[in-house]
Amino acid sequence: xxxxxxxxxxxHFEPLLQVEMAMGTFLSDWHNCDQLSTFMARMIxxxxxxxxRHSNFFSFALNExxxxxxxxxxxxxxxxxxxxxxxxxxxxxxxxxxxxGQRQFYREAVSKTRRGNAYARYIDAxxxxxxxxxxxxxxxxxxxxxxxxxxxxSDPPQITIVIDxxxxxxxx
Amino acid sequence: xxxxxxxxxxxxxxxxxxxxSLSGVIRPRSVDEIAASISTLxxxxxxxRGVLYINVKxxxxxxxxxxxxxxxxxxxxxxxxxDLRFVVVxxxxxxxxxxxxxxxxxxxxxxxxxxxxxxxYPGQSFVENASFIPILRTQTKMTWRHERAILPRHGIRxxxxxxxxxxxxxxxxxxxxxxxxxxxxxxxxxxxASLAYARDVAAGFGITDxxxxxxxxxxxxxxxxxxxxxxxxxxxxxxxxxDVLLKELYxxxxxxxxxxxxxxxxxxxxxxxxxxxxxxxxxxxxxxFGHFEMDVELGPKSRRYLAEAxxxxxxxxxxxxxxxxxxxxxxxxxxxxxxxxxAGEMAVKRGDPPEFIERFRQGFRDHIFAALHPKGYAGWPIxxxxxxxxx
Ligand SMILES: C[S@@+](CC[C@H](N)C(=O)[O-])C[C@H]1O[C@@H](n2cnc3c(N)ncnc32)[C@H](O)[C@@H]1O
Numbered sequence: 001x002x003x004x005x006x007x008x009x010x011x012h013f014e015p016l017l018q019v020e021m022a023m024g025t026f027l028s029d030w031h032n033c034d035q036l037s038t039f040m041a042r043m044i045x046x047x048x049x050x051x052x053r054h055s056n057f058f059s060f061a062l063n064e065x066x067x068x069x070x071x072x073x074x075x076x077x078x079x080x081x082x083x084x085x086x087x088x089x090x091x092x093x094x095x096x097x098x099x100x101g102q103r104q105f106y107r108e109a110v111s112k113t114r115r116g117n118a119y120a121r122y123i124d125a126x127x128x129x130x131x132x133x134x135x136x137x138x139x140x141x142x143x144x145x146x147x148x149x150x151x152x153x154s155d156p157p158q159i160t161i162v163i164d165x166x167x168x169x170x171x172x
Numbered sequence: 173x174x175x176x177x178x179x180x181x182x183x184x185x186x187x188x189x190x191x192x193s194l195s196g197v198i199r200p201r202s203v204d205e206i207a208a209s210i211s212t213l214x215x216x217x218x219x220x221r222g223v224l225y226i227n228v229k230x231x232x233x234x235x236x237x238x239x240x241x242x243x244x245x246x247x248x249x250x251x252x253x254x255d256l257r258f259v260v261v262x263x264x265x266x267x268x269x270x271x272x273x274x275x276x277x278x279x280x281x282x283x284x285x286x287x288x289x290x291x292x293y294p295g296q297s298f299v300e301n302a303s304f305i306p307i308l309r310t311q312t313k314m315t316w317r318h319e320r321a322i323l324p325r326h327g328i329r330x331x332x333x334x335x336x337x338x339x340x341x342x343x344x345x346x347x348x349x350x351x352x353x354x355x356x357x358x359x360x361x362x363x364x365a366s367l368a369y370a371r372d373v374a375a376g377f378g379i380t381d382x383x384x385x386x387x388x389x390x391x392x393x394x395x396x397x398x399x400x401x402x403x404x405x406x407x408x409x410x411x412x413x414x415d416v417l418l419k420e421l422y423x424x425x426x427x428x429x430x431x432x433x434x435x436x437x438x439x440x441x442x443x444x445x446x447x448x449x450x451x452x453x454x455x456x457x458x459x460x461f462g463h464f465e466m467d468v469e470l471g472p473k474s475r476r477y478l479a480e481a482x483x484x485x486x487x488x489x490x491x492x493x494x495x496x497x498x499x500x501x502x503x504x505x506x507x508x509x510x511x512x513x514x515a516g517e518m519a520v521k522r523g524d525p526p527e528f529i530e531r532f533r534q535g536f537r538d539h540i541f542a543a544l545h546p547k548g549y550a551g552w553p554i555x556x557x558x559x560x561x562x563x
Binding site for chain 1: 201202237239241276278279367385393394
């Protein structure tokens with residue numbers, strides 16, 4: 001996990017919490033996504049204006065990210081999740097091993113969340129897809145949680161999804 | 173982290189109200205895990221005529237997998253059944269439900285979203301209004317003199333995990349925090365104005381450990397069995413369904429923990445001299461609140477409410493806030509604040525004629541006269557009651 005070393009590039013974001021575990025352990029139980037996101041959301045929200053509702057929103061977003069890495073995950077390596085704060089914004093960095101064949105997929109999925117037609121894509125995904133793709137999940141975060149996403153690939157085979165969540169402003 | 177089962181969720185369909193409800197935490201790995209709920213929704217769609225209400229007021233969490241699955245069924249039904257409308261009932265407390273379900277309307281206009289708690293009980297506009305703030309502030313100042321001695325008799329102890337539900341401007345939470353040092357205190361209200369005030373005051377004192385949260389006391393996000401001591405002051409009496417609120421207080425209380433509440437019996441406010449005018453006005457206060465479906469006569473009914481909600485070891489006592497408790501001007505300030513809201517706003521809203529309002533006001537003025545009179549006596553009776561949630 002190299003989240004903290006990368007902080008220099010992240011300006012004023014202050015580290016709040018970091019969790020790391022073997023991919024094998026993470027993938028052994030689907031409920032890990034729910035439990036980790038609930039636990040981490042509570043920990044980081046206690047000093048937000050409305051801790052309970054902040055935690056509810058944050059848990060939603062983090063759970064989706066964890067589910068994304070769960071669904072695409074392979075048993076080797078480690079998964080790390082670090083949360084930072086700057087003013088009304090939380091930054092989550094989720095780092096996990098990504099097979100070469102999937103890197104392009106993540107690059108595209110993340111960049112689609114930043115394009116002008118993101119909303120149209122999202123609506124299209126809800127109205128036609130049977131189950132949400134990982135791409136639709138990232139669009140959901142961008143559209144419903146005003147999240148900004150990007151990808152860091154400095155340490156292959158790990159990739160890091162970096163997501164900025166302005167939840168304090170949405171919640172209160 | 174321990175592996176407990178995924179938090180439970182509930183899916184229900186009530187054919188009488190044509191309402192399908194989803195509640196709790198719904199985070200399935202695949203649609204198969206919620207197949208039964210999906211078929212309940214499909215069955216509901218087959219049965220109803222006109223409108224199907226989809227109630228997500230108590231939906232605490234839902235992942236995209238579940239959202240897409242339910243959305244899919246609703247959207248398909250829109251395409252097949254032009255005779256059917258869907259109303260998704262969300263809560264302003266869980267804001268993402270409003271956003272997410274709101275998109276369905278863009279796809280199929282037959283689906284609309286209603287935020288149920290924007291206008292959900294008859295007296296809401298009065299008690300959530302900023303003009304209520306002075307009332308609350310003076311009231312708590314007076315009642316605290318009594319309650320700091322009363323609370324230990326109802327089981328409050330230092331180090332407890334506490335919640336103050338319908339916390340108003342948060343002054344009680346501040347006082348309790350100082351006097352009884354809870355390990356944690358959550359303070360919930362549905363008035364944004366009061367919460368903003370509460371947070372401001374706390375920040376002014378450098379206090380950061382009171383968790384003020386916006387919520388609906390009758391549909392709280394708080395989990396079951398969490399708190400050692402739950403307080404709810406002067407608020408059961410302003411709900412049109414006090415039993416619903418009490419059920420929630422019971423739910424969040426730990427087994428063996430206690431729920432403590434205070435309520436009034438407004439018609440028993442009293443004063444000398446000018447007792448008759450005072451008595452007339454307060455009997456009218458009770459009727460006025462009744463008009464807006466609030467029961468400010470609830471105090472002595474506390475024992476029954478607690479018993480019917482399933483509490484045991486019920487303790488009820490009453491106390492009288494009077495002009496002799498401290499500075500009589502404090503008492504007079506409470507009455508002046510009541511006059512402003514009750515006569516100045518509520519009676520006007522009910523459409524009362526000016527002669528009535530004038531006589532109504534006179535009783536408050538006489539109560540103030542009694543409070544400030546050198547030989548006068550003025551009182552405001554309150555019932556403090558608590559019960560234990562059985563182990
Ligand atoms: C009479 S005040 C009492 C406030 C406070 N407990 C006190 O004693 O000063 C009633 C409070 O209940 C709040 N309230 C009313 N309906 C509510 C609801 N559904 N959920 C949460 N709070 C509510 C109002 O905003 C108001 O602050």
